[in-house]
Amino acid sequence: MAVKYKEIADSLERDIQEGKFNQSKKLPTEDELIKAFDVSRNTIRKAIHQLVNRGLVYQVQGSGMFLREESVTDYINLGSLRGLTKDLISKSIETKILELQVLEADEEKAKQLRCDVGTKLYFIKRLRMVDDEPFSIEISYFKKDIVPYLNEDIASSSIYSYLIDDLKLNIAFADKVINCEKIDEASARLLQVNPQDPALIIENTVCLANGTIFELSKSIFHYQKAKILNRINFK
Structure with missing residues (x-):
């Protein structure tokens, strides 16, 4: 079975690709994601780590997770x-x-x-x-x-x-x-x-x-x- 944090990462990736966060250029907070997916903080952090590894987001300490620019593609x-x-x-x-x-x-x-x-x-x-x-x-x-x-x-x-x-x-x-x-x-x-x-x-x-x-x-x-x-x- 697929691991829950990977399912969440895939869901968030689809949202990113569909432009759901284009206006804010950042993901919802950890607390908002925990509530939305009804999972633990550890699960959300693992999902976010997946998005970081996929090159989709980056973290600004104290400010949240921001979308990376799409300029680096086709590598x-x-x-x-x-x-x-x-x-x-x-x-x-x-x-x-x-x-x-x-x-x-x-x-x-x-x-x-x-x-x-x-x-x-x-x-x-x-x-x-x-x-x-x-x-x-x-x-x-x-x-x-x-x-x-x-x-x-x-x-x-x-x-x-x-x-x-x-x-x-x-x-x-x-x-x-x-x-x-x-x-x-x-x-x-x-x-x-x-x-x-x-x-x-x-x-x-x-x-x-x-x-x-x-x-x-x-x-x-x-x-x-x-x-x-x-x-x-x-x-």
Whole structure:
């Protein structure tokens, strides 16, 4: 089930996107949110922390939570676990399925996913197009006992919307490793770059709230198009 503070954060994000707070440029007070959602102060603070991590609000000590300006958009947000469609909201995104199959974890994948050799995994390879141009190649492994069903319709849109909204997975945190490599010939053809051109690589190990790893993924980005955003909040 989705955690209450995440449900509240999602509700407030929708309100922000719909312009509900445009006049005041700030969120209601903690006390007002506690009353509106009938939850504890701790729950509201966790929800607000989610909005801060999503880059939607910032805190002014003693004055409340203010909306951030929308000038910084269309970046890959390292603090987000919600996928490309949530980061590049002003862009047209198309997904082409290159591979989708169920396979068994070998020794390497079993070690990375902390599961038994032979564990059933969904393997998905996708080409993400942004404004009709190749943007990234995504290679993902999902544990089938946690994500029991995936098909091309789901994989062609936002997998993370499916995981969060439909499967109600409580996705808590991820380890992200960023590096650059020279791109191989097959990937170069897909991204329409030259073999041995540089490629930005982000590898993700994603966990549920109980610490269980359920996804291992690698994204290979077009080096001229991908921009990374990491928001830092000082208290």
